Amino acid sequence: MMDATVRMPVECKSGQSAGAAGEACAPMIELKEISKRYGSLGVLNDCSLSVSRGEVVVVCGPSGSGKSTLIKCINGLEPINAGSIIVDGITVGKSTAEMTRLRARIGMVFQHFELYPHLTALENICLAQIHVLKRGKEEARAKARALLARVGLPDKEDRYPAQLSGGQQQRVAIARALAVDPVAMLFDEPTSALDPEMIGEVLAVMLELAREGMTMVVVTHEMGFARGAANRIVFMDQGKILEVSEAKRFFEAPASERARRFLSQILAH
Amino acid sequence: MTLDFTAVWKSLPFLFDGLELSFLLTASSMLGGIAFGLLLAVVRLSRLRAAAALAAVYVNGFRAVPLVLVIFWFYFLVPLAIGHAVDALQSALIAFTLFEAAYYSEIIRAGLRSVRPGQWQAAYASGLSYVQVLRLVILPQAFRNMLPLMVSQAVILFQDTSLVYVISLRDFMTSASIVATRDNRMVETYLFAAAVYFVVCASGSQAAAMLNRRRSFA
Numbered sequence: 001m002m003d004a005t006v007r008m009p010v011e012c013k014s015g016q017s018a019g020a021a022g023e024a025c026a027p028m029i030e031l032k033e034i035s036k037r038y039g040s041l042g043v044l045n046d047c048s049l050s051v052s053r054g055e056v057v058v059v060c061g062p063s064g065s066g067k068s069t070l071i072k073c074i075n076g077l078e079p080i081n082a083g084s085i086i087v088d089g090i091t092v093g094k095s096t097a098e099m100t101r102l103r104a105r106i107g108m109v110f111q112h113f114e115l116y117p118h119l120t121a122l123e124n125i126c127l128a129q130i131h132v133l134k135r136g137k138e139e140a141r142a143k144a145r146a147l148l149a150r151v152g153l154p155d156k157e158d159r160y161p162a163q164l165s166g167g168q169q170q171r172v173a174i175a176r177a178l179a180v181d182p183v184a185m186l187f188d189e190p191t192s193a194l195d196p197e198m199i200g201e202v203l204a205v206m207l208e209l210a211r212e213g214m215t216m217v218v219v220t221h222e223m224g225f226a227r228g229a230a231n232r233i234v235f236m237d238q239g240k241i242l243e244v245s246e247a248k249r250f251f252e253a254p255a256s257e258r259a260r261r262f263l264s265q266i267l268a269h
Numbered sequence: 270m271t272l273d274f275t276a277v278w279k280s281l282p283f284l285f286d287g288l289e290l291s292f293l294l295t296a297s298s299m300l301g302g303i304a305f306g307l308l309l310a311v312v313r314l315s316r317l318r319a320a321a322a323l324a325a326v327y328v329n330g331f332r333a334v335p336l337v338l339v340i341f342w343f344y345f346l347v348p349l350a351i352g353h354a355v356d357a358l359q360s361a362l363i364a365f366t367l368f369e370a371a372y373y374s375e376i377i378r379a380g381l382r383s384v385r386p387g388q389w390q391a392a393y394a395s396g397l398s399y400v401q402v403l404r405l406v407i408l409p410q411a412f413r414n415m416l417p418l419m420v421s422q423a424v425i426l427f428q429d430t431s432l433v434y435v436i437s438l439r440d441f442m443t444s445a446s447i448v449a450t451r452d453n454r455m456v457e458t459y460l461f462a463a464a465v466y467f468v469v470c471a472s473g474s475q476a477a478a479m480l481n482r483r484r485s486f487a
Contacts (some may be wrong), residue, residue, distance in 0.1 A: 104396030
C-alpha cells in the first residue's frame with residue numbers, strides 16, 4: 001500500500017509568503033482522510049492528499065472514480081461527510097464567510113466552461129473582481145484585458161460566450177478564474193468537452209501557468225499534459241486514491257496493477 | 270341592421286376610465302406578483318424545509334381556488350378581521366397581487382431551474398455569495414427564459430381584471446356593460462370592447478412570441 005500523503009520535496013520559494021519560512025512551506029492544499037457519500041453510495045473513501053505551493057498535481061482514473069468530486073471538495077462545492085480539508089491555512093466548510101473568502105482565492109475551471117452566457121468575455125472576467133474583491137470598474141477592466149491578452153484572445157472582449165469556439169470559451173474561463181489572483185487553480189476535465197483541434201490551445205495556456213509556478217490540481221485524461229507539466233500523478237479508482245507517484249515514475253512503472261491497466265487502455269490509442 | 274357607434278364614441282372617456290383601472294390592476298399586480306412570487310420561488314427551492322413547505326401550501330392553495338373567490342374574500346372577510354371597511358380598489362389590488370404571486374412563483378421556479386447547475390457552481394467557485402449568485406448570474410439568465418411566460422400570464426391577468434365587477438369596481442368590461450345597457454347599444458359596445466381586448470392581448474402575445482424567438486438566437 002502506497003503512502004498517499006507522501007510529499008515530493010518542492011523547493012520553497014522565498015518571498016511567497018509574508019509569514020515565517022515555515023508557513024511558506026506548509027502545504028497549499030491538504031486533504032486528510034476525507035469521505036463523501038450520496039445516501040448509501042460512497043463516492044470518496046478515506047482520501048488523503050497534500051499539495052505543495054507551486055506544485056502541479058494531475059488526478060486521473062477511470063470515469064466514476066470520484067476525481068471530479070475530489071476537486072470540488074477542495075473549494076467546498078461538494079460538502080464532505082468525514083475528514084478535513086485545509087487550503088492555504090483555512091479549513092474548508094467551517095463558516096460561510098471563510099468559505100467565500102477562500103473560494104475567491106482558488107480559481108476553478110470546469111469541463112463545460114460555465115461562462116456566464118448573458119455577459120461578454122470582458123464582463124465575465126470582471127464580475128468576481130468587482131463584486132467579490134470590490135475592485136473599481138476601470139481596474140477590473142484593465143486586469144481583464146491583460147488576462148485576455150495572456151490567454152491569446154485580446155480581440156474578443158466584446159464577444160458573448162455563444163460567439164466563441166469551445167477552446168476560446170475555455171481560455172476565457174481560465175482568464176476569469178485568474179482574475180481574482182488565486183493562490184491555486186483547480187481544473188475539472190478542462191479539455192474533455194472540446195473538439196480535438198482545440199485541446200492544444202487550452203493546454204498551452206495551462207502549461208504556461210504551470211511554468212509560472214501556479215499551484216494546480218488538474219483532473220484530466222491528457223497524459224501528454226501530465227507528462228509535460230505534472231510533478232505528481234494521483235490515480236483514483238472507485239472513490240479511493242490508489243497511488244500518488246512522481247509523474248515520471250507513474251508512466252514508467254505505475255505501482256498499482258489497476259493503474260497499469262488504466263494506462264495501457266488510454267495510451268493504446 | 271345598421272351599426273351606430275355614436276353612443277360608443279360619446280362614451281369613450283367613460284370607457285377609458287375603466288380601461289385605466291384594468292391597466293392599473295394588471296401592472297401593479299404583475300409587479301407585486303413577480304416580487305412576491307420571486308420570494309416564494311426562492312424559498313421553495315431553498316434548503317429551509319419548513320419554509321419551503323409553507324410556500325408550497327401557499328402556491329398550491331391559491332392555484333386551487335378561483336380568482337373571483339379571492340377577490341370576494343378580501344373585500345368581505347378582511348374588514349371582519351380588522352374591524353373596519355376596506356377600500357374596494359385597495360382590496361382588489363391586494364387580492365390580485367397575492368393571487369398572481371402564486372402563478373408567477375411557478376413561472377419563476379421553472380425559470381430558476383432552467384439554468385444549468387454548473388452556473389451556480391461556477392459563480393459560487395468565484396467567491397460570490399448566495400444573493401450575489403442569484404442576482405448577478407442566475408436571475409438574468411432565468412429571466413430571459415421566463416419572459417415569454419410572464420408576458421402571457423400578464424395577458425391572462427388583464428382579461429381577469431373584469432372580475433372586479435363583483436365588488437362594484439368599474440374596470441373596462443364593466444364600463445362597457447354600463448354603456449351597452451344604458452344606451453341600448455349592445456352589439457356596437459360589445460364589438461368595440463372585443464376589439465380593444467383583442468388589440469391589447471394580441472399585441473401582448475405577439476410581444477411574447479417575439480421575445481421567444483429572440484431568445485432562441487441568444
